[in-house]
Amino acid sequence: MSVAALLPIAVPLVAAGLSMALLGRLRAQRAIGIAASAATLTAAVWLLIGVHHGGPVTVVVGAWEAPIGISLVADRLSAVLLVVAEVMLAGVLAFAMGRRGDERSMRFFHPVYHVLAAGVAISFLTGDLFTLFVGFEVMLMASYVLLTHRADAARVRSTITYVVVGLVASVFFLVAIALTYAATGTVDLAELASRLDTVPSSVRSLLALTTLVVFGIKAAVFPLFFWLPDSYPAAPAPVTAIFAGLLTKVGVYAILRTRTLLFAEDGPSELLLVVAGATMVAGVLGAIAQDDIKRILSFHIVSQIGYMIMGIALFTAASLAATVFYVVHHIAVKTSLFLIGGLIEDVEGTGSLRRIGGLARSRPLLAALFLPAALSLAGLPPFSGFVAKLALVEAGVSAGSWAIVGVSVTVSLLTLVSMTKIWNGAFLGEPEGPPAVAERRKLPVLSTAAAAAVVAVGLAVAAVAGPLLDYAGDTAAGLGAAVVEEAP
Amino acid sequence: MTLLLPVLAGVLFAGGTYLVLTRALARILVGLALLAHGANLLLLSAGGRAGAPAFIGEAGAPETAADPLPQALALTAIVITFAVTAFLAALAARAHHLTGSDAVEDDVEDRRVARSTPEGTS
Numbered sequence: 227m228s229v230a231a232l233l234p235i236a237v238p239l240v241a242a243g244l245s246m247a248l249l250g251r252l253r254a255q256r257a258i259g260i261a262a263s264a265a266t267l268t269a270a271v272w273l274l275i276g277v278h279h280g281g282p283v284t285v286v287v288g289a290w291e292a293p294i295g296i297s298l299v300a301d302r303l304s305a306v307l308l309v310v311a312e313v314m315l316a317g318v319l320a321f322a323m324g325r326r327g328d329e330r331s332m333r334f335f336h337p338v339y340h341v342l343a344a345g346v347a348i349s350f351l352t353g354d355l356f357t358l359f360v361g362f363e364v365m366l367m368a369s370y371v372l373l374t375h376r377a378d379a380a381r382v383r384s385t386i387t388y389v390v391v392g393l394v395a396s397v398f399f400l401v402a403i404a405l406t407y408a409a410t411g412t413v414d415l416a417e418l419a420s421r422l423d424t425v426p427s428s429v430r431s432l433l434a435l436t437t438l439v440v441f442g443i444k445a446a447v448f449p450l451f452f453w454l455p456d457s458y459p460a461a462p463a464p465v466t467a468i469f470a471g472l473l474t475k476v477g478v479y480a481i482l483r484t485r486t487l488l489f490a491e492d493g494p495s496e497l498l499l500v501v502a503g504a505t506m507v508a509g510v511l512g513a514i515a516q517d518d519i520k521r522i523l524s525f526h527i528v529s530q531i532g533y534m535i536m537g538i539a540l541f542t543a544a545s546l547a548a549t550v551f552y553v554v555h556h557i558a559v560k561t562s563l564f565l566i567g568g569l570i571e572d573v574e575g576t577g578s579l580r581r582i583g584g585l586a587r588s589r590p591l592l593a594a595l596f597l598p599a600a601l602s603l604a605g606l607p608p609f610s611g612f613v614a615k616l617a618l619v620e621a622g623v624s625a626g627s628w629a630i631v632g633v634s635v636t637v638s639l640l641t642l643v644s645m646t647k648i649w650n651g652a653f654l655g656e657p658e659g660p661p662a663v664a665e666r667r668k669l670p671v672l673s674t675a676a677a678a679a680v681v682a683v684g685l686a687v688a689a690v691a692g693p694l695l696d697y698a699g700d701t702a703a704g705l706g707a708a709v710v711e712e713a714p
Numbered sequence: 715m716t717l718l719l720p721v722l723a724g725v726l727f728a729g730g731t732y733l734v735l736t737r738a739l740a741r742i743l744v745g746l747a748l749l750a751h752g753a754n755l756l757l758l759s760a761g762g763r764a765g766a767p768a769f770i771g772e773a774g775a776p777e778t779a780a781d782p783l784p785q786a787l788a789l790t791a792i793v794i795t796f797a798v799t800a801f802l803a804a805l806a807a808r809a810h811h812l813t814g815s816d817a818v819e820d821d822v823e824d825r826r827v828a829r830s831t832p833e834g835t836s
Contacts, residue, residue: 374808404757407787
C-alpha cells in the first residue's frame with residue numbers, strides 16, 4: 227500500500243527527468259506523458275481503494291521516524307482529491323497534445339507539466355508542514371515556468387505580479403513554520419495537533435492567522451485574490467485550465483487541513499465567514515464587469531473559492547462534507563469550462579465576447595459542451611453544482627447563519643447572469659466587426675475529445691452525487707482524528 | 715546572541731517590505747531577497763540557543779548541541795528562495811529586454827474595464 231502513496235510523487239518526477247532528456251523528440255515525450263498519467267492515475271485509484279477499506283496510510287520516507295523524518299499521510303480527503311487531480315491532469319495533458327501549432331513551446335511543456343503534477347501530489351499527501359511548503363514551491367516553480375515560457379511582453383508583465391506575490395506568500399509560509407517550530411518544537415502535522423493544545427491561546431491565534439494568510443494568498447480569498455484574474459488568463463489554454471482546476475484548490479485543501487487538524491478547537495470562525503462572503507461577492511462582481519471569456523471565468527474561480535471557505539467557516543460535519551464535495555465538483559467543472567474557453571480561442575482567434583458570436587449555430591458541439599458545465603457552475607439542478615450549493619446552504623441553515631446563506635444564494639444568481647452573458651455573447655448574437663481569423667478553423671479532434679471527457683467527469687460527479695456526498699461526510703468525520711491515530 | 719538573530723530578522727523584514735512596495739523591479743527583487751533572508755534567520759533562531767554541531771558519534775553531548783532540524787529546514791529554504799529569486803531576476807531581465815523599462819505596470823485589461831464603465835459601454 228505504501229508504494230501507492232509514493233508513486234504519485236515519484237512517477238511524475240522520473241517522467242520529468244526523462245522528458246527533459248528527450249527534449250526535441252515530441253513523440254517520445256508524448257509517450258512518456260501518457261505512460262506517467264496512466265501510472266499515477268492507477269496508483270491514486272489504488273490508494274483511494276486502500277484508504278477506503280484499510281484506513282489512513284502513513285509512509286515514513288527514508289525510515290527516519292516522524293518528529294525528525296518526513297512522513298507522507300494519505301487519508302480519505304487527500305486520496306479523493308488526488309484521484310480527481312490526476313484525472314484532470316490526464317485530461318488536460320490530452321488536450322494540450324491535441325492542440326495545433328507551436329511545437330516548440332510544447333517541448334518544455336511536457337517536463338514542466340510533470341513537475342507540476344508531482345508538486346500537487348506532494349501537497350496533497352504530505353503529513354508535515356515543511357514538506358507542504360516544499361510541495362507548494364515545486365508546484366509554484368513549475369507554474370512560473372509554464373506561465374513565462376515563450377511569453378510576450380504582456381504575459382511577462384502579468385507573470386511578474388504572480389511571481390512576486392508567490393514569493394511573498396512563500397516568505398510568510400517560512401515565517402509561519404519558524405513560529406510554529408519555536409512554539410512547539412515540531413513541524414509534523416500529527417505531532418502539532420497534540421502539542422498545540424499546550425501552547426498559550428494568544429500564540430495559537432497568531433499561528434492560526436499566519437497560516438490562514440499564507441493559504442489565503444494561495445487560495446485567492448478576499449482580499450488576497452487580486453493576482454489571480456491578472457495572471458491566469460494570460461497563459462495558454464491548457465496551462466490556465468490546470469491552474470484554474472488545481473492550484474487554488476491546493477490552497478483550500480491546506481486551509482481545510484490546518485483548520486480541522488491543528489486549530490479544530492477554534493471551531494466556527496466569524497472571520498472566515500466574513501472572508502467567505504466577501505470573496506463570493508468580489509469575485510462575481512469582478513466577473514460581471516469583464517468581457518473576455520477567460521477573464522470572466524478567472525473571476526469566477528475567486529467567487530467559487532468563497533463557497534468552499536464558507537463550508538470551512540461554519541465548521542459543522544455537514545458543512546465540511548459540503549466543502550469536500552464542492553472542491554471535487556469545482557475542480558472538474560472549472561477545468562472543463564477553461565478547456566472549452568481555450569477551444570473557442572483556438573478556433574475563433576480571440577476570447578473577447580464582442581468579437582465572437584453565433585457559435586451555437588456554427589459550433590453546436592462547443593455549445594453542447596459549454597451549457598452543462600456553465601449551468602453546473604451556476605448551481606442549477608440537476609448538475610453537480612446544485613448538489614454542492616444545496617448541501618452548503620442546508621449546512622448554513624442548520625447552523626443558523628442566515629447572512630451567509632443569503633449572500634451565497636444571491637451570488638449564485640449573479641453567477642447565472644454571468645454565464646448567460648458568455649452564452650449570449652459567444653453562442654448567440656453576431657460578432658461586432660470582422661472575425662479575428664479569416665479562414666474557418668476545424669476543432670482539434672483530440673483536444674475536443676479531452677474537453678468532452680472532462681465535461682463528462684463533471685456530469686458524473688452529479689450522477690454519483692449521493693454516494694459521493696456520503697463519502698465526503700465520512701471524510702469530514704475522519705478529518706483531524708484520522709491522521710492523529712496513525713502517527714507513530 | 716539569541717537576541718541578535720531575531721532583531722536582525724526584523725531589520726531585514728522592515729527593509730525588505732519597504733523595497734517590495736516600490737515600483738522598480740530591481741528594488742523589488744532586492745527587497746524579496748531581504749525578506750527571504752529574514753525568514754531564514756527566523757527559522758534558525760526558532761531552534762533556540764546556539765551550540766555544537768549535532769553529529770552522531772562526535773564529542774558534542776546532546777545537551778550542548780544545537781537543534782539540527784531548523785538548520786536543515788533553513789538550508790532547504792535557502793535553496794528554494796535562491797532559486798525563485800534567480801528566476802525572478804531572469805524574468806526582470808526579460809521584461810527589461812521586451813519593454814525597455816524596469817517599472818511594474820498595472821493590469822492593462824483592468825484599467826480598460828475601469829475606463830469603460832462610467833460611459834456604460836460594453
